Amino acid sequence: MKKLLLISLLLLTGCQAVPVVEKFPDVPKELLVSCPDLSKVESNTAKLSDVLEVVSTNYSKYYECKVKIDNWIEWYNSQQKIFNSIK
């Protein structure tokens, strides 16, 4: 009886996991850095050139942030297209 049990155990098919796992794609590290805060003008300044410098720096920060967001969207859309292509 014991042998019979052992044999029946050996014959069990069991539940085998399908060995197909898709790895979640890594995000480029540049996209994982949050956008910086905008720069501020020193409160004791009386020069318009200082204000201009800060404003132009802030414009640059905005465009750097825009680059990140636009590329996040592109990355997401591309990865989604790749993911959906797997049947």
Add this chain to the structure above:
Amino acid sequence: MWLLHFVPDNLLHYVINAFLFSGIGLYILGLLSNFIRFMTPYKEMIRIISTLLIIVSIYFYGRYTTDQEWRAKVEAAQAQVAAAEAKAQQVNTQVETKIVTQTQVIHDKQIVIQHEIQAVEKQIDSECKLDPVVVKIVNDAAQNPNEVKK
């Protein structure tokens, strides 16, 4: 059944075919045993064994072919996943390159603007008197409203 995975496919196929053809051969032998005198007493036994052999080998043949089909499907799926991962990596490289290039363009432009401001700094500052309220308004505008709420 999972133990059969350790047996090489070719060997398994060979064994199943051997069982099947042995069963068919034995069955035919069983039919012929009516005409062969010394085999007549074993006729029933031969028929039972051959029938069992045929049934078992057909069952295993079915399992074997189904298993092969599933393995082929899994291999195809694995190949698709590998191709998708390679494409995903390619997209990452493209996006990374784009970010670096575009950010560099913004930096370069920023440097040019800073130089322009420095070039006309004296002119701007001499002709314009800045009211302190301007600084306050600019700084208020630069302040993240969501941080103020906190």
